[in-house]
Amino acid sequence: MTTASMQRLALAVILGLLGTAANAIPVIQTWTTSNGARVLLVSTPDLPIVDVRVAFDAGAARDDTTPGLAKFTNGLLFDGIADMDAQAIASGFERLGAQYGAMAERDMAVVSLRSLSDRPLLDPAVDLLAKVLAGAQFPEPAVARARRTLEVALAQEREQPGEIASRAFYQAAYRSHPYANWPDGEPEALPLLTRDAAGTFYRRYYVARNAVVALVGDVDRPAAQALVERLLAGLPAGEQAPALTAVLPLAQAVNERIRHPSAQAHLLLGAPVLTRDDPDYFPLVVGNHVLGGSALVSRISNVIREQRGLAYSAYSYFMPMRAAGPFVMGLQTRGDQAGEATALLRQTLDEFVTEGPTSAELDAAKRNLTGSFPLRLDSNKDIVEYLAMLGFYRLPLDWLDRYVERVNAVTVEQVRDAFERRVNPEQMVLIRVGGDGGAAGQ
Incomplete structure (x- = not known):
């Protein structure tokens, strides 16, 4: 990241923190992309920042018989594409003064980007994120490293009474429902968290019709439409994830x-x-x-x-x-x-x-x-x-x-x-x- 980019991003963040309640209720515009993703936009031209958040119906409720698969897959998205490894991806965003992230919860999995709105910085940041979304490779060394890290984390969780209580609560409250799965996974399921499993999950759920894109920042509707089309161009349309089954009420205490x-x-x-x-x-x-x-x-x-x-x-x-x-x-x-x-x-x-x-x-x-x-x-x-x-x-x-x-x-x-x-x-x-x-x- 250049010194000028760092200074401009820092200034933009400070201005954002000084935002007033007068702009608290935004005007929302919405449309659907050519390959089926829903988009919501709020234009805030006063700040030279664009925030993008892509939410997929790909949370832990979709783990099925492999606890932890949704979060495991999401955590590996930025670990390699065809022509770039994790370090190259990180350096690419850093040079542009952009911030990126990924997270997965029970319902949704999210990929995010924050960039200055200057086109020479925003456009290549969006293009790089597009490559990640459409071309995650899940390299075997990264998969093995993530599995070892998760093994240590799960062992530590098993020693923490608060984590034990939360796990037990969800298992007792949700029983056979997908919400009973603990998003981090289970020690006995670690061997199931493989490159093939992550790739299969990614190809099924990281598709346009299973995505919602939220944009906020210094971008108008025409520019936002072009931005999102480029961002999702490499994603297949795919199919929306099926509806979750209803949660059955508890029959007894x-x-x-x-x-x-x-x-x-x-x-x-x-x-x-x-x-x-x-x-x-x-x-x-x-x-x-x-x-x-x-x-x-x-x-x-x-x-x-x-x-x-x-x-x-x-x-x-x-x-x-x-x-x-x-x-x-x-x-x-x-x-x-x-x-x-x-x-x-x-x-x-x-x-x-x-x-x-x-x-x-x-x-x-x-x-x-x-x-x-x-x-x-x-x-x-x-x-x-x-x-x-x-x-x-x-x-x-x-x-x-x-x-x-x-x-x-x-x-x-x-x-x-x-x-x-x-x-x-x-x-x-x-x-x-x-x-x-x-x-x-x-």
Whole structure:
């Protein structure tokens, strides 16, 4: 990267961080490419930056019988193409002052690019990313190295009570559903993570009709259309991934105790509940802000932390996904206090489901959520992440515009009704890991 490029990119990032809430609700344009990818664009000509985010329906839910394959494949995309190895690819982006990345979650796998908008820098950066998207080679030395790295990481995860609890929770809550797969994979599946397996997964899911492209930055519609056509030109049209099966509700409560020589007990309590396009999305999310989503001022924190001193942090959250994502309540406490903390966690949930929030609690939650919302859209990077989410989950284009309106429209009765219908305290997964070490654990 040249000194001039570094200085200009640094200046552009600083300007982006100084973005104001006046531009918080962007105008979204959308179209479909010639080979079938959906595109969402927000033009922000005030900053000389372009952010690109390509989201494929290629997350861990597509692992099938090979746990960890989606994340493994995604992590190898930049390790080699026909005429460039990983170092050459990295150097190519660096010389252009561009930043790139890749990540995979349960629902989606993402490839991203950030570049200055000057055409002599942007065009070759886009062309290089296009070569990676269309021509990933998965060289055998990189595959073997990634497998060894993953083996060490999985061994370390198996020693961490928080990771153990999360794995156990998803396995108990989702059973045979694809969401039960842990995105990082499993030690016993490591031999299955081969070059052939990664290549097969890549050819099936990294195709245009299975992709959503989000762009934000100093680029207008005609230029953006040309940019995306070049970016995806090498991808076959392919086919969109099939719809995920619905998550079956829990038929009964599940209680699982996992021994671990830690003084702290890690507790998770919850169940599958919320999809991204769920009609109860706003009553549940706003209500949870009162219950356990607003840090130290939530009900859970007040009861567990402030009144009883049983945990430094106690929380709850919804994680909406394509199929029903989980509602989770959690805390860490001393082993000898785990029973009391669990009882209080359940009691707080029972009371909230029955009574809902007070008017004062709900008003405070609305102010908090609507007041902080513009800060979530004060940079190109924030906006492009929201755009990719909107496109991937097929949400209405006015979702951002109407967010504040929908939050403010939530009533106490709607929160109570939604929690009574959707959150059943009698049919939840309870995972406890640890609290078996030291004097407190005994």
